[in-house]
Structure formats: C-alpha cells, structure tokens
Amino acid sequence: xxxxxxxxxxxxxxxxxxxxxxxxxxxxxxxxxxxxxxxxxxxxxxxxxxxxxxxxxxxxxxxxxxxxxxxxxxxxxxxxxxx
Amino acid sequence: xxxxxxxxxxxxxxxxxxxxxxxxxxxxxxxxxxxxxxxxxxxxxxxxxxxxxxxxxxxxxxxxxxxxxxxxxxxxxxxxxxxxxxxxxxxxxxxxxxxxxxxxxxxxxxxxxxxxxxxxxxxxxxxxxxxxxxxxxxxxxxxxxxxxxxxxxxxxxxxxxxxxxxxxxxxxxxxxxxxxxxxxxxxxxxxxxxxxxxxxxxxxxxxxxxxxxxxxxxxxxxxxxxxxxxxxxxxxxxxxxxxxxxxxxxxxxxxxxxxxxxxxxxxxxxxxxxxxxxxxxxxxxxxxxxxxxxxxxxxxxxxxxxxxxxxxxxxxxxxxxxxxxxxxxxxxxxxxxxxxxxxxxxxxxxxxxxxxxxxxxxxxxxxxxxxxxxxxxxxxxxxxxxxxxxxxxxxxxxxxxxxxxxxxxxxxxxxxx
Numbered sequence: 269x270x271x272x273x274x275x276x277x278x279x280x281x282x283x284x285x286x287x288x289x290x291x292x293x294x295x296x297x298x299x300x301x302x303x304x305x306x307x308x309x310x311x312x313x314x315x316x317x318x319x320x321x322x323x324x325x326x327x328x329x330x331x332x333x334x335x336x337x338x339x340x341x342x343x344x345x346x347x348x349x350x351x
Numbered sequence: 352x353x354x355x356x357x358x359x360x361x362x363x364x365x366x367x368x369x370x371x372x373x374x375x376x377x378x379x380x381x382x383x384x385x386x387x388x389x390x391x392x393x394x395x396x397x398x399x400x401x402x403x404x405x406x407x408x409x410x411x412x413x414x415x416x417x418x419x420x421x422x423x424x425x426x427x428x429x430x431x432x433x434x435x436x437x438x439x440x441x442x443x444x445x446x447x448x449x450x451x452x453x454x455x456x457x458x459x460x461x462x463x464x465x466x467x468x469x470x471x472x473x474x475x476x477x478x479x480x481x482x483x484x485x486x487x488x489x490x491x492x493x494x495x496x497x498x499x500x501x502x503x504x505x506x507x508x509x510x511x512x513x514x515x516x517x518x519x520x521x522x523x524x525x526x527x528x529x530x531x532x533x534x535x536x537x538x539x540x541x542x543x544x545x546x547x548x549x550x551x552x553x554x555x556x557x558x559x560x561x562x563x564x565x566x567x568x569x570x571x572x573x574x575x576x577x578x579x580x581x582x583x584x585x586x587x588x589x590x591x592x593x594x595x596x597x598x599x600x601x602x603x604x605x606x607x608x609x610x611x612x613x614x615x616x617x618x619x620x621x622x623x624x625x626x627x628x629x630x631x632x633x634x635x636x637x638x639x640x641x642x643x644x645x646x647x648x649x650x651x652x653x654x655x656x657x658x659x660x661x662x663x664x665x666x667x668x669x670x671x672x673x674x675x676x677x678x679x680x681x682x683x684x685x686x687x688x689x690x691x692x693x694x695x696x697x698x699x700x701x702x703x704x705x706x707x708x709x710x711x712x713x714x715x716x717x718x719x720x721x722x723x724x725x726x727x728x729x730x731x732x733x734x735x736x737x738x739x740x741x742x743x744x745x746x747x748x749x750x751x752x753x754x755x756x757x758x759x760x761x762x763x764x765x766x767x768x
Contacts, residue, residue: 277676278523278718297712299681 270308270334273317277301279328286320286329294320308334352600353563355571356437356444356547357587363440364475367482370443377447377485378554385455386412391557393569394549398423398507398542399617399645400720401568401633404549407539410529411456414537418458421514421533422449424465424472424543425498425505428615429759430647433573433585434543438465439472442479445543447550449493450485456539461493463543464510468500502616502671506719507540509673520673521719542645544573564590568632572643578650578757579606594629597648606652610735612758614644616668617724619731620657640731644724649758656751658743660758661732662690667760668725679722682713686729693740696747703740707733 273286273293282300292313293305309317309331321329359365359373380388390405411418422445426434437445449461463480465473473495480486480493496514498504504519511532513519532538541549548570552560561569568590574597577583581602588597594611598604611621613629619641621629629639636642651657669683686709692698693706710726717723733740743749 274524276523276718277678277716280677282677297678297682298685298709299677301677301681301716303712303716 271314271317271331272308272334273304273320274330274332275302275304276328276330279326281326281328283325285323285325289320289323290316293317302329353571353587353589355551355587356441356544356573357585360441364479365441365443367443367479370441374444374447374554377450377550380451380454380553382455382457385451385553388552388557389455389549392548392552392560393557394545394552394560395568395633396542397544397548397572397646399428399614399642401643404541404545407529407541408452408455410527411537411539414530416536418456418537418539419460419462419533420449420453420456420458421496421507421510421538421540422461422463422543422546423505423507423510423540424463424476425510426466426469426543426645427500427502427505428617428645428647429761430575430577430612430615430649431645432575432577433646435466435469435472436585437543437547437573438463439469439475441547442476443483444547444550445476446479446483446493447553448541448546448548449550450483450491451549451553452539452541452546453491456537458539459491461491462496462514462533463493464496464498464505466500466505467497473497501673502668503673503719503721506721508719510540511538520675521717521721523718544646565632565634567634572631572646574631574643574646574648576601576648576650578612579604579608579652580650581605588631590632591630591635594626594631594648597631598650604650604652606654608650609653609655609657610651612649612651613647614642615647615649616664616728617720618642618644618647619727620651620735621731622735652757654751655754655757656739656749657732657736658690658694658739658749659752660756661729661736662687662694663756664758664760665690665725665729668721668728672721673719676717676722678713678716682709682716683722683725685709686713686725690729693744694748694752696743696745698744700744702744703733 287294287296294302394404395401424434424438477495499519506521508522511528528538564570571587666687669687672679710730713722714726
C-alpha cells in the first residue's frame with residue numbers, strides 16, 4: 269500500500285517542523301509553507317513521515333494511502349518546486 | 352445562431368405562463384429515466400470546472416442520506432453575466448432543471464444561491480418559485496439563499512459552508528460535498544446554466560442535446576462577450592464555434608484588438624495572432640493552454656496598456672483570496688506587489704522571473720482553485736504581453752498607463768451594464 273503526505277492548506281500555519289523532520293520529501297516555500305514532493309513515501313522514510321504528521325502543531329498533515337487519494341486532477345498534478 | 356436555453360427570451364422576466372407557452376409542460380420522467388438521459392447527454396458543468404454532470408449525480412446517489420440540490424447563481428466573476436441573465440429573465444428554465452436534478456437524486460430541498468448584491472434577480476427567482484405547481488406539496492421545497500459578494504464565495508464548498516456555518520469560505524479535501532455537504536447530507540451543487548441545460552434535457556432527451564456541439568463537448572454554451580466589441584452581450588453558441596464567428600455575431604471588434612481573455616480572471620490571454628485557431632469548447636481550447644471557464648470572451652483594445660490592466664486585476668485577485676491558505680495569501684500578494692513595481696519601472700532585473708516562479712509556487716496549493724486560476728491569468732499575460740512587460744520593467748509607465756483601465760473588478764457594474 270503506497271502512501272503520500274497531504275497538507276491541509278487551511279490548517280497549516282507554517283511552523284515548518286515537518287520540513288525539519290523530513291527534508292527528503294518536504295521543503296519550505298518563500299513564506300515557510302511546506303511544498304510536498306509528489307511521490308509515494310519510500311519505505312525507509314515511513315517512520316519519519318508518521319512523526320512529521322504527529323508533531324505538526326496544527327494537525328495539518330496527514331498520510332493518505334493510494335486507494336484513498338481522490339482521483340482528481342489536483343492530486344495528480346506535480347507540485348511546484350522552489351529549486 | 353442557436354437558441355436553446357435562451358429560446359423565447361424577452362426583456363422582462365418570463366412568468367410561468369410565458370414559460371409554458373414557449374416550452375410546454377415538463378414531461379413526467381422517473382428518476383432512473385432522467386439519470387439515463389443526463390448520462391447520455393454528456394453535459395458538463397458550466398460554472399468553469401466542466402465536470403461531467405452524470406458523475407456528480409452518481410456520486411450524490413451513491414452517498415447516504417436525503418440529498419440537497421444547490422443551484423449556483425452566485426456569479427462572482429466580474430466578466431460573466433450569463434447566470435444573472437438566466438435567473439433574472441428566464442428563471443423557469445433554471446427551475447425546470449433544478450426540479451429535474453432534484454427528482455433524479457431524490458432531493459427534498461432545492462436552494463438557489465444568488466449573490467446578495469443582485470437583489471432584483473433573487474426577487475425574480477423568489478416570485479418564479481411561488482408560481483410553480485410542482486412545489487405546492489410537502490415532498491420538495493425550494494428557496495433563494497443570499498450569498499455574500501466576492502469572487503471565492505461562489506465556490507461550491509464555500510456555498511455549503513455559508514449555508515451551514517455562515518462562513519463564505521471554501522473547505523478543504525474529502526469528503527466531497529457530493530458525499531457530505533449541507534448538514535452532512537449529500538449535496539449536488541450545479542451552476543445555473545448547467546441546470547438550465549438539464550431542464551431541456553429532461554424535456555427533449557440526451558440524444559437531442561448532442562445534436563449540436565462537438566463529440567467531446569456536446570450542446571450549446573452561454574458566452575459573455577465584452578470589452579472592445581460592438582454588441583457586448585450574452586450569446587448562446589454551439590460548442591466548438593470559431594472565436595472569429597462569435598466576434599462577427601457580436602458585431603465585430605469596436606477598436607483594433609490587442610488580445611482576448613478567455614475564461615475570465617481564472618482563465619488566460621490569447622494573442623490576436625492565434626485568433627483564427629480558437630474554437631470555443633473546453634477540449635478545443637486545451638492545446639492552447641486556454642479554457643472557456645464560465646463562458647467568457649473579453650476583447651482588450653490595442654489602445655489599452657495590457658501591463659496596467661493585468662497588474663490591477665492581479666491586485667484584485669490577491670484581495671479576493673479568502674485568506675485561509677498561506678500559499679494563496681502570500682503568493683498572490685507577492686505577485687501583485689511585484690507587478691505594481693514592474694508597471695512603475697522600479698522592479699529589479701529578475702522581477703518577471705520571480706513573478707513566474709511565485710505563480711508556479713502558488714498554483715495547486717490552496718484549498719480551492721482560486722490560486723490556480725489567478726496564476727493562469729498572470730502567467731498567460733506574461734507570455735502574451737512579454738514585450739510590454741519587459742518594456743515597463745526597464746522604462747516605467749507607457750503613455751496608455753495613465754488612462755482609465757478597462758477590465759472591470761466590480762461584480763455589480765460587471766461586463767454588461
């Protein structure tokens with residue numbers, strides 16, 4: 269079962285703890301909000317991903333299993349990267 | 352010229368008696384038969400998203416609970432006038448559709464959402480609902496819901512939140528409103544024009560609907576044509592019509608054009624060099640990186656400054672953010688501020704590259720599609736007006752910058768007064 273990280277942009281308050289814990293998959297934009305890589309979470313990063321979800325002060329992060337990802341164009345679109 | 356939803360239109364709002372004279376009574380069709388006709392018609396939503404109606408209906412039917420139908424007539428897009436025209440002059444065509452959609456999904460409640468500044472339109476709808484014999488029973492109710500003015504408050508999840516909590520802002524993620532909307536019940540939100548087409552499909556069937564338009568985008572569409580055009584108005588077109596044909600129907604451009612804005616402020620600019628290639632339907636426009644959105648064609652005259660126009664609208668779009676999502680608030684704000692400096696000639700050398708990067712960083716990262724649309728508007732402007740933008744960045748304002756801008760940012764005065 270593949271999983272992805274999803275951020276609720278309304279709940280997110282740019283604390284940035286997720287990017288500190290998981291720089292492999294999350295970087296911060298110019299204003300401190302997380303940009304999440306549009307890839308499945310690699311097996312070895314799953315524990316860290318779960319930690320990132322649990323330490324978010326506003327509970328804005330969640331893990332979505334592939335089956336639960338709603339098949340909309342929005343979720344398929346690659347996110348913009350800052351680099 | 353075709354006239355389906357606009358068939359029999361007159362200056363005054365049509366009464367139910369007028370409506371029956373033009374269209375006759377709604378035939379009695381059961382829910383499953385209606386569902387088949389909607390599926391067969393291939394009708395896609397006309398609020399901008401072009402989502403297949405049949406899929407929305409199926410999602411609502413699958414969900415648990417008695418559904419609600421919302422007809423979305425908010426029309427927060429300043430360049431659009433079609434929903435206001437339908438609700439204000441042909442309310443019964445829309446109500447036919449609302450009743451048919453409600454019957455299809457088994458809804459007991461219809462809400463018709465009207466922008467609070469469109470008082471006369473809402474009152475017309477209210478009077479029209481009182482005239483309907485179908486509503487004189489306990490099984491189904493219908494009423495007007497006033498929604499706050501604003502570009503984003505007409506977004507479907509924002510209407511649901513407004514009706515539920517009095518907060519006119521989008522919500523994020525799943526479950527979708529089709530599954531859990533008003534009072535946690537399945538909710539079908541359908542644009543007013545979509546409902547109007549649905550009402551005609553309920554009369555004439557899905558095969559009739561497909562007799563015009565293209566294979567992928569069947570039927571007709573309402574298009575609000577404004578700007579430097581001889582006869583600005585709402586036109587009904589066969590989907591796939593050439594832009595040049597529509598412009599000719601509208602009396603031609605009233606001044607030499609510089610570019611066309613398709614799809615409104617969430618759409619994109621098209622250079623006049625590409626005009627001949629433009630066919631008006633979602634599928635035909637996709638290769639041009641353009642969309643019909645809620646059916647908008649705006650003609651920018653050559654005499655206007657595209658940099659000043661884009662800059663002012665970008666500022667307005669930033670202000671229209673509901674303020675919930677960081678990337679939208681910060682990204683659109685940064686884009687708008689930088690464009691003001693570009694327009695004044697006071698920006699740094701990399702300003703336009705930064706604007707493009709911020710647009711990419713903003714699109715797709717909000718709870719709703721507002722940042723995506725605003726980014727599309729700015730990115731296409733930078734592409735079509737690249738010379739003008741570079742010129743302003745280097746040398747400051749041009750002669751045309753001092754003249755009043757032409758693109759409207761007020762819902763009330765809008766495209767067509």
